[in-house]
Amino acid sequence: MKKFLVLPLLALSGVLLGGCFTKNFQGDLVGAEDRPIFNPQEVPFGMVPCPGGTFHMGQTDQDISASMVNMNKQVTIAGFYMDETEITNNEYRQFVNAIMQDSVEALGEDYIKTELYPDTTVWVRDFTYHMGDPLLEYYYSHPAFDDYPVVGVDWFAAKYFCNWRTKYKNTTNEERGEAPLPNFRLPSEAEWEYAARGGREGATYPWGGPYVRNTKGCMLANFKPGRGDYASDGYAYTSEVGSYFPNDFGLYDMAGNVSEWCDDAYMEASVPVVWDLNPTNPDDNEPRKVVRGGSWKDIQYFLETGTRNFEYQDSARSYIGFRCSMIQIGMGTNGRLN
Secondary structure (H helix, E strand, O other), X not given: OHXXXXXXXXHHHHHHHHHHOOHHHOOOOOOOOOOOEOOXXXXXXXXXXEOOEEEEEOOOOOOOOOOOOOOOEEEEEOOEEEEOOOOXXXXXHHHHHHHHHHOHHHHOHHHHHHHHOOOOOHHHHOOOOOXXXXXXXXXXXXXXXXXXXXXXXXXXXXXXXXXXXXXXXXXXXXXXXXXXXXXXXXXXXXXXXXXXHOOOOOOOEOXXXXXXXXXXXXXXXXXXXXXXXXOOOOOOOXXXXXXXXXXXXXXXXXXXXXXXXXXXXXXXXXXXXXXXXOOOOOOOOOOEEEEEOOOOOOOHHHHOOOOOEEEEOOOOOOOEEOOOEEEOOOEOOOOOEO
């Protein structure tokens, strides 16, 4: 009985809706016309694909401080792209120059200089009785440091950079008649940890572990190897991005060099609270934001893939930078087209 009732309805729908379709469609359901071109999603320049999957998120070694803020939990992450290295001084300079050229009237030069421009005074303020004046003067301004990670940028400035980068790229796509790319953004804490492990389940460090030297005795990251020893890894402060071996995803400096802002608000109990599929903890009322990876001034405990840490969102530091991520769309967790 049902099919006899449906047929007249379909015929009537054809009469009513037939004018919405071009005649050469011959009445077939083929979708709307004039959609932007979208080929399989391109790998954004400077990024590498991180095929999604399931992994055990959390501490992989002894919880030295007995904080119990990162208990193990199995979660699933959808595929995404992440910057191959931290954002460099020169890449950030492109952003600042563009804002100074296009947005001074809207934002005001004072806002740009105080909120978006890297705070070079961090090299003096972060450490007492420390001769940081040369870095204050040269670290961001001199071309010798162009390929070093930008620092002195707080969480808000990092987010603003991501928004600008999205508009900058998609303006070009629009001019070409291409579909926009998804937003550049700070990675979630779970994405960051998944990317740092590089597909190594239970890895203590991005390169696996359990040691911080390779078989030739060379350090595998830029950190503080011992008390008063900052230079045994080859650099007293930050290093040029990509100076050490990448992990299995092709990502550099996922441990050491500079710690990195994540998008999540920090919460001690986040592990049992957040969901187990693409977990995240957005909370505008929490001023503490997650930073991960450890830095040039940290001991090796902070280099571990499972170590959690935080900084206040309006605090710029000489040892915190960032990198961007972007979700993969139209693909499965393995990075293949659905």
